[in-house]
Amino acid sequence: MTHIKYFLMGIACIAFTCTSLAVNNDPNYEKTELGIKLSLKNANIEIQFYTPSMVRVIKTPKNSSFKKESLSVVLKPKKTPFKIEEEKNELTLKSERLEIAINTQTGNISYTLPDDSLLLKEQTGSPLFTPFKDVDQDTYTVSQSFSLDPKETIYGLGILQNGKMSQRDLEVKMIQANREDYIPFFQSVKGYGLFWDNYSPTTFSDNTNATSFTSEVGDGIDYYFMYGGNADGVIANMRQLTGQAPMFPLWTYGYWQSKERYKSQEETVGVVKKYRDLGVPLDGIIQDWQYWGDNYHWNAMEFLNEEFPNPQKMVDDIHALNAHIIISIWASFGPKTQPYKELEAGNMLFNFTTWPQSGKSDWPPNMDYPSGVRVYDPYNPKARDIYWKYLNKGLFSLGIDGWWMDSTEPDHLDIKPEDFDEKTYLGSFRKVRNAFPLMTVGGVYKHMRETTSDKRVFILTRSAFAGQQRYAANTWSGDTEASWKTLKDQISSGLNFSLTGIPYWNSDIGGFFIWEFKDKLDDPEYRELYARWLQFATFTPMMRSHGADAPREIYQFGKKGEPVYDALEKYIDLRYSLLPYIYSEAWQITNRQSSLMRALVMDFPKDEKVLDLNDQYMFGHSFLVAPVCKSMYTEDKKENFQKEGYRKVYLPKGTEWFDYWTGERFSGGQTINKKAPIDVLPLYIKAGSIVPVGPKVDYAEEKDWSNLQINIYPGTDAEFTLYEDENDNYNYENGAYSEIKFIWNNDKQELTIKNRKGNFDGMLKERSFQLHIETTKTTKQITYKGEKMVIAF
Incomplete structure (x- = not known):
């Protein structure tokens, strides 16, 4: 389909002439309150200062109109003092912190600091505007190319499970998917960031020739350039532009248990009771799908399954055990549900294929009995109202504590080109495709905030888009498979996601599918992998066990006194002891635009060895975390927890480090071999740290x-x-x-x-x-x- 699309674009170029910014020997510009408007031969350029360190660039074809209300951006431009200097073939806008030079012949823009240090420059590449027919609208495919330094490292772009830390030398087709959440934003080790404000399917490309964004639909090019000086400063700018992250409740930072799925209220409550009996801390249980019954009642937002005869009692029983419950809700509805009927009457349902495809639970899907499940239109404010009406009535009224918003990409199966022609409230689905998670998550957040201020919103979601941090959402990395490679890939994907300005990320501990391990929990190597994954999750924003194919509760992995069980309990206890530290660091996110999962480049940008290091990171400002991402203790599928296994750890230079477990002190700038038995995750504390440690508890607010x-x-x-x-x-x-x-x-x-x-x-x-x-x-x-x-x- 992609090749056909670009072939048609080529035909459009021949027929209508693709537009680049042509030479203009007599530039015509006007100074505006926010910047300038410049008219070239074939296009117009507008530069708007939003702050002294942030500008918006709009480029449009000549004689075209551009009206846009951003779905991501919430900041209104602030009047910024600036001056304009004119030289031959160049206009330069100077604020206190940035200088923006426009070549009046090519239209290319460069960004420098007041000391003349070059940050980034546009370059002439593919046509900026290629005529495109979006259903019945004449519009464009838009593209912009940039030149980066050959050794410059960049980060961001969302959740890409490619194992890369620096996102150079790759091409990414940005269409939201189960395990890939795309944010058209990157930031550079040079201290700047670039947000491409477009919601249609977009290609990001970086190679030796250029770095570019190309979006299928756009009435113009619309991007924001920001300078922060360092990664924290860039993130602060991005959150200022797209919204700040509110505080989550304290209990969300405890340990969460889930599986696909608990099949009765007795089972769900029983898991919480078992944890309490064992004295293993737990703050949350998650009720996955089918509590609504069959697929024809998909996402009914009420308990119709006979195995849940008294949902109010279930919620009350969980609360009586000093735990919380969040519940699975989806962006689609079965044809026998009340939400479906009301949304269909308002023409607020899409017609493309989603999951589940069959009304029966068999696998593979039995298409003799199609489910009729359809995705709703969250771009429509009335649809978002209807969504909350049923959510509030059927679930929130019971005392459900939070929302597990699954399939917020949404699931899109058997994709056909005409699927993107679907009409949404804001235009074609193609035009707004990637902002779907932002709109559906935002609808729930806004309605719950309007309903009560006594309970903080907490949303666990499978997809995200720029600005979603303002909606109290924690994004997980989708339905991953259990493998050592997948575990390692989670590290860089979570860090790059955080570097887009969205600070809350997590993954299914142990991987969602256990395809590689035929004996499931009976496989010693899987038990080892699960222990290492849980250790890693101890140092992520949400510590949550979940998956299919086998249950994941701690008591499934043995009993007290056995190596794997003891390792799991040790790290759940460790997580709770660090709650004063974690909650205080969370306040730094809300109050000072910080990040909890911190790529090493954030704190050590002058250490070249960390710029592309993809398997270590900082948790808050004190802990260096080096997850174990390969098997050490299971050979020939037999446990051998007595042998010696080691993990190489690089300690960044410029500081000293303390081994968290032994107190041993090390100088930075060296790689060490850390002995890592099954219950030891290599952890180091940066010299010059203060770490509060809390009491032993069974749940976050017990003491x-x-x-x-x-x-x-x-x-x-x-x-x-x-x-x-x-x-x-x-x-x-x-x-x-x-x-x-x-x-x-x-x-x-x-x-x-x-x-x-x-x-x-x-x-x-x-x-x-x-x-x-x-x-x-x-x-x-x-x-x-x-x-x-x-x-x-």
């Missing part, structure tokens, strides 16, 4: 943080701000939270605890801190009452 251990890793000065609030409402948006800042002075060997800032209902007025210095193993216990303290060591 308050009145007695925390504060671990100090000296070697250089350090700061950490402990954040607390009411855990699950939006009062923090009105100032109901507290911050306690810890400052370590390395020269004086002195810790300052600043005056507590803020207040909220239930805030601890007095508490104990056990202050622990890692180098000397010195510990002091103090009582803190909210006033400044200075403690010398």
Whole structure:
């Protein structure tokens, strides 16, 4: 289909003449309040300053109109002081932080810093505008090429399970899919980012000749260039442009259990009870599909399955066990459901093929009994209203705590070219295809926020688009298969996704499908893989076990005293001990545009060895995580947990590092061999870190943080701000939270605890801190009452 498309584009070029920016010896421009408008022979260019470090570029064919309300961008341009300088064949716009030069002959734009350092430049490549007939609309296929430095590393583009850290030398067809979530945004190690604001199927290409975006449909080229100085600065710009990430409830950072699927309310509640009986921490259970019954009632948003006779009791029983439940909902409906009937009456359902195809549960699908399931039109505000009406009535009213929004790509099977001609509220499906997850997730978030402020929105979703961080969504990497390669690929995919500005990502612990392991959980190598995957997930924004083919509860992997079981329990406990650290880092995301999963380039951009390192990362600002991504302890399908296995770990230069498990100190800039038995994930703490450690609990809010251990890793000065609030409402948006800042002075060997800032209902007025210095193993216990303290060591 792709080859046919470009062949037709070639015919269009012959018939209608593709448009590049032609030479113009007499440029005609006007200064606007935000920038300039420049008229060339065959096209118009408009540059708008949004901030001193961010500009929007719009290019349109001559004598065409361009009106667009962005689905991703929420920032309104701010009036920015700038000046214009004219030279032969060039106009330069200068703000406080950026200089944008336009070649008035070619129309190409270059971006430099005030010190003349070149960041990025456009280049003349494929035609900018190729006439394209989108159903009954005359429009264009749009393209823009750029020149990057040969050794320049770039990051982002979404979830690409290609094992690459730097996204150079590849071509990507960006159409949302189960395991690939595309964001047309990349950022450079040089400290800039570029967001291509287009929602149609798009090709990103990078090779020795050029780096380009080409989108099938666009009335014009529309992109944003931003300079942040470093990765954090670029992400801050992207979130300023497309929306900030709200706080999740504290309980979402605990451990989550799921499988495909729990088949009765007795089974679902029983899993939570079993965890409580074992004393293994758990905060959430997930109810997967078919609680609605057969496929003709697909996604009915109510319990019609006879195995769930009293859903209110199920929810109440889970809550009584101090756990939470989220539930599977989809972007499609079966023909016998109430939502389907109302959406069909309003012509708000699409006709392309989706999953499930059959009304029967057999595999392969029995097409003698088609399901009739259809995807709804989330671009339509009335459709989003209908979606929430039934969600609120059938599920939220029961006390369901959050939403597992599956198939938010959506599932699109047996793809035909005419499928993209489907009419949506905003035009053809082709025109807005990739923004589908943004619209459907956004609809649920906005409606729930309008319904209550007493409960924070939490959405687990399978797909994402630029700006989705503002909708309280945590995106998982789709239906992966269990393999060591897949586990390793999750690392770079999660990091690149975070580098697009969307901070919350997770994966199915153990992989969704267990195709490679015929004996499933009886296969020792799979048990080893599962343990390593869970260790990795301990240091991701959501720790969630899920999959098909075999159950994944901890008690399926043995019992206490056995190697795999003990390893799993150890890391679930570790996750809970780090909740004060994780929740405080989450506040840095909401309040200071930080990221939880941090590619090493974010903190060590001058260390060339980390620029393309795809199997290590920082978790928050203190933990260096090096997941084990190959089998060490199962040879010939036999367990041998006594042998010695090692994992090579590179410690970035410019700092010292502490082995989390032993306290041993290492200089940065070296690769070490870390012994990694089945219960050891190589972890290192950056010198100059302060890490709070919480109590042993069975669920996140079981105990308050009145007695925390504060671990100090000296070697250089350090700061950490402990954040607390009411855990699950939006009062923090009105100032109901507290911050306690810890400052370590390395020269004086002195810790300052600043005056507590803020207040909220239930805030601890007095508490104990056990202050622990890692180098000397010195510990002091103090009582803190909210006033400044200075403690010398």
